[in-house]
Amino acid sequence: MESFHALIKYEWINQYDTRPYQEAHQLAFEYIETFYNMVKIHSYCDYTSPKDFEDNYYDNQSVIQVT
Template sequence: MSRQKTHHTKQFKFDAINYRKEHPDLTQVECAKNLGIGVSTLARWEAQFRDNDGDIPVIGSGSYASDEAKEIARLFHIINYKHAYRLVFEYIETFYNTVRIHSHCDYMSPNDFEKLFERVSSLPAA
């Protein structure tokens, strides 16, 4: 049976490091045992604290490039198919480059290609 990984808050990690500093009479093994964490975990947090100028990087769930990306993913919880369709439509209409030429549009911008398509579609069939 696999053991589920425990995620500790940044504050807990700082508190663990402070506990170790405040109890110089205890070994690292004793401190880790008192805190209910592994010795290697405490050692890693201390190294991160030392190597990052007093900060401990915290990795959240998922592979997000930034906190903003994580927040956007949280805010855009997709409810159903219609909601997903609307989000994709809004993305395409607002963020997708509609001016740049594309080879699949016969080297026209998507806007120009769509206008041409509408004109050709409205012509009577020959």
């Protein structure tokens, strides 16, 4: 969790001059939903993004269930 906080600060939040809490909250949400979960590769996901990893999982489940 600490490395995630470091990443979000380094890669996203520190690039903006955030004043209100709501603006920082929106930036954090955008980072997680549009980059961290969709694009950024993770070692625990076999070096794919969480979105691709999940898609592959469900694709493989449907193949297993059909056969």
